[in-house]
Amino acid sequence: MNDFLNEVTKLRNRIHTYIDEAPLVDSQGVNHERVIFLLNQALTTELLCVRRYKEHFFEAEKLNEHVAAEDFLVRAGEEAEQVDMIAARIQQLGGDPVGKVEISSSDSDTFPSTPRRLETLMREDLIAEWVAVGGYLEIIEALGSDDPITRRLFERIIAREEQLANNMRASLFALAS
Numbered sequence: 001m002n003d004f005l006n007e008v009t010k011l012r013n014r015i016h017t018y019i020d021e022a023p024l025v026d027s028q029g030v031n032h033e034r035v036i037f038l039l040n041q042a043l044t045t046e047l048l049c050v051r052r053y054k055e056h057f058f059e060a061e062k063l064n065e066h067v068a069a070e071d072f073l074v075r076a077g078e079e080a081e082q083v084d085m086i087a088a089r090i091q092q093l094g095g096d097p098v099g100k101v102e103i104s105s106s107d108s109d110t111f112p113s114t115p116r117r118l119e120t121l122m123r124e125d126l127i128a129e130w131v132a133v134g135g136y137l138e139i140i141e142a143l144g145s146d147d148p149i150t151r152r153l154f155e156r157i158i159a160r161e162e163q164l165a166n167n168m169r170a171s172l173f174a175l176a177s
C-alpha cells in the first residue's frame with residue numbers, strides 16, 4: 001500500500017476505534033470533546049486529500065497531461081473547501097482545528113522517480129476517498145439524530161465526495177476507451 005492510502009487508512013481506523021471506545025452520545029447528550037476529536041481526524045484526512053491532489057497535479061503536468069492536471073487542481077481546491085467547512089464546525093464547538101499531516105515513509109518528500117500513469121493516480125484518489133467516506137459514515141451513525149449540524153456537515157461532504165468519485169470514474173472510463 002502506498003503512503004497516502006496508508007495514512008488515510010490509519011485515520012479511518014482511528015475513527016473506528018475511537019467510536020468503539022468512546023460513544024459520542026451518552027446519557028448526558030453529545031460529548032463535544034469527542035466530536036471535536038473526530039472532526040480533527042476528518043480535518044487531517046481532507047488535508048491529506050489536498051496534498052495528494054496537488055502532488056497528482058504536478059505528476060500529471062510532468063506527463064504533459066494538462067487537462068487531467070487541471071482537474072486535479074480543481075479537486076485540491078474542493079478538498080480545501082472541505083477543510084474549511086470542518087475547521088469552522090470545530091471552532092463552533094469551541095475546539096481548535098488541528099490537522100497533522102504526516103506521511104510516514106522516508107522517501108515521501110521526493111517526487112516519484114518513475115513517472116506513474118494517470119490511471120494509477122486516479123485509482124489512488126478513488127480508493128482514498130472511499131476509505132475516508134467509510135470513516136465519515138461511521139461518525140454519522142455514531143451521532144444518530146443528535147448533533148444534526150455535524151451530521152449534516154458530514155452528509156454534505158460525503159455527497160461532494162460521491163460527486164467527485166463519479167467524475168473520476170467517468171475520467172477513468174474515458175482513459176480506458
Ligand SMILES: [Fe+2]
Pocket residue numbers: 045046049079129132161
Ligand atoms: Fe476527500
